[in-house]
Amino acid sequence: MDRKIFHRLFEERIVMLDGATGSNLMQAGMPVGVCPEKWILEHPQHLIKLQRAYIQAGTNILLAPTFTANRIKLAEYHLEDKIREMNMQLVDLTRTAIAQENHRGFIAGDMTMTGRQLQPVGDLAFEELVDVYKEQAQILVEAGVDLFFVETMMSLAEARACVIAIKEVCDLPIMVSMTFNSDGKTLFGSTPEASVIVLQSLGVDAVGINCSTGPKEMEALIKRMVRYASIPVFAKPNNGMPELIDGETKYTMTPETFAEYGRALVEAGARAVGGCCGSTPKHIEMLKKVVRSVEPEATKPVCTRVLSSESAVQEIHLDGNFLVVGERINPTGKKKLQEMLRAGNMDLVVQMAEEQTERGAKILDINMGMNGIDELEMMKRAVYEVISVTNLPLCIDSSHVEIIEAALRIYPGRALINSISLEEKKCRPLMRIAKKYGAMAILLPLSDKGLPENLDEKKEIIRRLLEIADEEGLSRDSLIIDGLVATVGANRMAALETLDTIAYCKNELQIPTICGLSNISFGLPERINVNTAFLTMAIANGLTMAICNPGQAMLVNASLAADLLLAKEDSDNIYVENVVALSQTEQTAAKNVAGVSEEGSRV
Amino acid sequence: MDRKIFHRLFEERIVMLDGATGSNLMQAGMPVGVCPEKWILEHPQHLIKLQRAYIQAGTNILLAPTFTANRIKLAEYHLEDKIREMNMQLVDLTRTAIAQENHRGFIAGDMTMTGRQLQPVGDLAFEELVDVYKEQAQILVEAGVDLFFVETMMSLAEARACVIAIKEVCDLPIMVSMTFNSDGKTLFGSTPEASVIVLQSLGVDAVGINCSTGPKEMEALIKRMVRYASIPVFAKPNNGMPELIDGETKYTMTPETFAEYGRALVEAGARAVGGCCGSTPKHIEMLKKVVRSVEPEATKPVCTRVLSSESAVQEIHLDGNFLVVGERINPTGKKKLQEMLRAGNMDLVVQMAEEQTERGAKILDINMGMNGIDELEMMKRAVYEVISVTNLPLCIDSSHVEIIEAALRIYPGRALINSISLEEKKCRPLMRIAKKYGAMAILLPLSDKGLPENLDEKKEIIRRLLEIADEEGLSRDSLIIDGLVATVGANRMAALETLDTIAYCKNELQIPTICGLSNISFGLPERINVNTAFLTMAIANGLTMAICNPGQAMLVNASLAADLLLAKEDSDNIYVENVVALSQTEQTAAKNVAGVSEEGSRV
Ligand SMILES: [Zn+2]
Ligand SMILES: [Zn+2]
Ligand SMILES: [Zn+2]
Numbered sequence A, B: 001m002d003r004k005i006f007h008r009l010f011e012e013r014i015v016m017l018d019g020a021t022g023s024n025l026m027q028a029g030m031p032v033g034v035c036p037e038k039w040i041l042e043h044p045q046h047l048i049k050l051q052r053a054y055i056q057a058g059t060n061i062l063l064a065p066t067f068t069a070n071r072i073k074l075a076e077y078h079l080e081d082k083i084r085e086m087n088m089q090l091v092d093l094t095r096t097a098i099a100q101e102n103h104r105g106f107i108a109g110d111m112t113m114t115g116r117q118l119q120p121v122g123d124l125a126f127e128e129l130v131d132v133y134k135e136q137a138q139i140l141v142e143a144g145v146d147l148f149f150v151e152t153m154m155s156l157a158e159a160r161a162c163v164i165a166i167k168e169v170c171d172l173p174i175m176v177s178m179t180f181n182s183d184g185k186t187l188f189g190s191t192p193e194a195s196v197i198v199l200q201s202l203g204v205d206a207v208g209i210n211c212s213t214g215p216k217e218m219e220a221l222i223k224r225m226v227r228y229a230s231i232p233v234f235a236k237p238n239n240g241m242p243e244l245i246d247g248e249t250k251y252t253m254t255p256e257t258f259a260e261y262g263r264a265l266v267e268a269g270a271r272a273v274g275g276c277c278g279s280t281p282k283h284i285e286m287l288k289k290v291v292r293s294v295e296p297e298a299t300k301p302v303c304t305r306v307l308s309s310e311s312a313v314q315e316i317h318l319d320g321n322f323l324v325v326g327e328r329i330n331p332t333g334k335k336k337l338q339e340m341l342r343a344g345n346m347d348l349v350v351q352m353a354e355e356q357t358e359r360g361a362k363i364l365d366i367n368m369g370m371n372g373i374d375e376l377e378m379m380k381r382a383v384y385e386v387i388s389v390t391n392l393p394l395c396i397d398s399s400h401v402e403i404i405e406a407a408l409r410i411y412p413g414r415a416l417i418n419s420i421s422l423e424e425k426k427c428r429p430l431m432r433i434a435k436k437y438g439a440m441a442i443l444l445p446l447s448d449k450g451l452p453e454n455l456d457e458k459k460e461i462i463r464r465l466l467e468i469a470d471e472e473g474l475s476r477d478s479l480i481i482d483g484l485v486a487t488v489g490a491n492r493m494a495a496l497e498t499l500d501t502i503a504y505c506k507n508e509l510q511i512p513t514i515c516g517l518s519n520i521s522f523g524l525p526e527r528i529n530v531n532t533a534f535l536t537m538a539i540a541n542g543l544t545m546a547i548c549n550p551g552q553a554m555l556v557n558a559s560l561a562a563d564l565l566l567a568k569e570d571s572d573n574i575y576v577e578n579v580v581a582l583s584q585t586e587q588t589a590a591k592n593v594a595g596v597s598e599e600g601s602r603v
Helices: A003-012 A022-027 A036-042 A044-057 A071-075 A080-100 A126-143 A156-169 A192-201 A215-228 A255-267 A281-292 A335-342 A347-358 A375-389 A401-410 A427-437 A455-471 A494-509 A527-540 A553-565 A571-578 A582-599 B003-012 B022-027 B036-042 B044-057 B071-075 B080-100 B126-143 B156-169 B192-201 B215-228 B255-267 B281-292 B335-342 B347-358 B375-389 B401-410 B427-437 B455-471 B494-509 B527-540 B553-565 B571-578 B582-599
Strands: A061-063 A106-111 A147-153 A174-178 A206-211 A233-237 A243-245 A248-250 A306-308 A313-315 A323-329 A363-367 A394-397 A416-422 A440-447 A479-482 A513-516 A545-548 B061-063 B106-111 B147-153 B174-178 B206-211 B233-237 B243-245 B248-250 B306-308 B313-315 B323-326 B363-367 B394-397 B416-422 B440-447 B479-482 B513-516 B545-548
Touching (some): A036 A080, A147 A156, A147 A206, A192 A206, A192 A313, A215 A233, A323 A347, A363 A375, A375 A394, A416 A455, A427 A440, A455 A479, A455 A494, A527 B527, A527 B553, B022 B044, B036 B044, B071 B126, B080 B126, B147 B156, B156 B192, B174 B192, B192 B215, B335 B347, B363 B375, B394 B401, B416 B455, B494 B513, B494 B527
Parallel strands (some): A147 A174, A363 A394, A416 A440, A513 A545, B206 B233, B323 B545, B394 B416
Antiparallel strands (some): B306 B313
16 A cells, blocks of 8 residues: 555544454454464454454454564464465455455554564564564565554564564555553553654654553553654554453453543544454444544644653753753763773763763763774664663764664664764765654754855755755754854854854754854863853753753753743743752862863864 | 133144243242242233243143142142132233233133142042132132143042032133153053043043153153043143253253154144143244144044043943953941941951952942941942052942932042932932033933833833933943843743843943843852853843952853853953863852852842
8 A cells, every 4th residue: 555545544534443353263262372373374264254344343454363473473383484374374364354345444464572572671683673574574565465553562662673674675554553551651661652753753654552451541642642643643442451250351341332432532632443452343333433423633743853762752842941962972082981992891881871861961972983992883782771771862973874873773762863964975874864763863064075164154054954854855853953063262253153053043944953062162271161151152042952961060050040041931940950059060060171171172 | 711612622723732831930030949829920021921922832722820829739838818819810910911912812720739638548538629629710710711721630539629629610611631650650540541531521621641751752641541532632741851950950852852742742642732841932833833734633532431440441342341340349138248337347348349359350339338337428438448459440339319429529530320220319310410420320220110010111211211311411322221130030031131131232222231140040049050141141142241249250250251252352362361260160159159149139
């Protein structure tokens, strides 16, 4: 199915999904403990009958019964060699059901988790999992599915692997459905917000929730997704939680009750509904009757500039409170960190991640650029180590395209790329990577000719970078512009030019800005004063974020005070809660001055 | 003579003054040690002959021989009771000389120092001196002088007393002439710059230099005066330094040489020239011949916004480096200072003046407002104490009109008034005082209704204050506007409104701005951060100066860094030379936080 046709479906109506498969087949006699796909193929009439009933009830998109037909799951039954024929035959069953119902309905290739855990939690390598998913996805494409339905995902990292795999074999529409526990998080800790941000930025066509703890509880989760959704959100709840009655688990919610909750889900913003465990064609039929009459409200994401880790999102607003991008995880000028990295020791990286998180950084920059190490491998290790101790989103910082790609590929969130300049060889490749992995990107107004000589030249480079970004399909909302801070000691106009750039980006382009700080004061004594004054002025001019050291209390306090003075939202409370006492300031400032000097200049 | 006619003289030509009186009369037989005025009256033909010769040589303004005919000087010869008749008769002599030369030339009443020293250096009270000068001036007016010529002034404080006296008895033109030693300072330490600033702001009609160390050395001094002069500058040098020849002091410079130096003086900007000790009618005749052909260049003061102490000036520029007005000498919230002032002890005031000077304040605020003391007397004492230890100009700060006047009257510089708001009872009286004493004034956008409710109301009050200032004849260049800092804890828009006011004053009105800092952060923790961020933003918005504590290194460093970043003139060197090391910063900042809190809110 062409993705445009998929999206048109959602414009026309509330799309109906199907109900449960497994629980209905068990009712029909499928025993516990068998390979479901094998049993289905041995008893094809049960599935065909069930799916015909779903079509009759109004289902538009049917899931082919290929749910766990991936190599790892099939291997549990020693059926891994049958993967191709099983997936082909399973899709054929659904095709048959549709054919028998006057060819109404689309076939979705159904995929889910493998049961093995990804690194760094488990031992499954990301590329191994991608390969497993690619294998099944390739077969499903050949079997003729119209779209993909990746469901019951309790790991956002695994959902990403599956989406990347599918996208590397075809351009069919992809719906991804996460499953949340009663605490509103997936088993692996992801929230609805993080899920929708990460998946839609990766280019999936619809994102939703299935199974979980029933239709009533799902309403709040759907609302949380809809807040950030630019694509259709769907709900496929189980029929309430099963009860144990006479030794059997039973789902007791009536189709009428189920359908009433379904109405609430649509009112909450769901653009497609169906059922999961315990639901039957009756439930889908009632659901369809109820939601048919609901006029869905038009929704609009509250914020489209959002970064995310696997578990938490960070909104970025043009007029929002200033954000610190922690700069510490970068070996440039840090001897001790260099030594430890050469020895393969990540302890200091982990400590820096923890400290910066504690000191209020909102994003962490990761740069592994130094001699004598395998930067690509160390970057991947650093990403895994850092995400194990912080839920802040990351900013991937490298001068090598392949290292940025490697990090973005494994990173289970929506990262920021630092940075894309107007260098012939790297500009488009990096933008394509940003697009593919759904990253946001910092545009740096530098070209192959070097630093722009004046503000006009800087603006011209920015204009050209935005033009290329448009050509490469990067949305404006995924871009941040670096103010490009030169050294005031070398160019007396350096600060004014950067301040003008910041104001220009904010007021005329309406694009957020970032800048580094330490460069401005290179060569001057007591640099913290210059950095702090520059940061204060830059925030007053509209600076959105800066790459700096959140351990420098003078800087952080200045940014808190600046937000307060600019009357930004809740900034008075934020100031009072976060300002660091001056006694601490002094100690930290003194400690960090050495750090600033040591680290030297940075563009 | 009408003052307009006086000024027209200078538009038409290089005005010719006369040459020496005393040295020529001594040549004619006047012995050393006599009362010159008495000898002249006993030998009137000598003076008449000399003055006729000056008229013939081209002199336009003749000095009546009343030089030391003041009560104090005459008392040295027990002639104080003859003051009226002597001054009347002396003026008559000059009138006779003019009559005999076809009524060509104006008579200037000549006045000079009394030989007694003013407080705080000597024991002569300011008002006593004013009375002495008023007595002589009143007689001279009655004797029919056309203008006044106050000359050979080695004390700017005494020159001020004389000018104030003359202005309190008449509205005749006043020329004031200072005498400088070879170090370019008067005996009492005033510079040509301080002299011209203080005297022209006081409303004299021409300012110049007489006697001193000869015409050659005077060129540089005249140039220094012309830099700041909005009124004609004149030069009346002695005829070189006298040499001791055969036991007699002789002036040996020829009229030709003297006249050539005179050309240089006119080229340096002098608009009137003459001679002092040792010069003769021949010298004046040659001088006239030479300068007649010189086309004087139009000059314009480099800066008209200038404060001055008795010895040093402080320029104020819209785009200049930020200026700290030291706020410490103010008992509000300072228990120890209050105790000492109640005990009549000025030690802490002196210490605060010295410390603030050392820490880089450019202006010192003096406020003696507290209960339990005679504020007027303490203000005068404080002014005298402070000017004894610092050469910074003062900012006179009181809520009482009469206290501000008392301070301005005795202050031997050009002070700043803090402040004039739109209060019915005080606004015009304070503006008249500013005008009379030549002070600059801070306009505070407050009215009898209290704080303006928004920026528009604030602008309206400013507009009205400027209108009244125009009506009262205060030049725009003598005004500074207070941004009026409210408390951000009470009004979330407080900082933005003040920043807008600052930008409005700078960009639209082109008037410098000042503000207090501590009020903005009232009630917040770690206030220094808020004050520092606010100061940085305010400087970026164009703030000219702030009333703050120069001991707070965080603030001062921020202002130095802000100037540096804004690429203000020489600000890179100023930063490097003045930034306070962070270790000091910390100590001072910590020490001063208590101070800020203790001092509380301040409008
Ligand atoms: Zn389920
Ligand atoms: Zn006497
Ligand atoms: Zn003389």
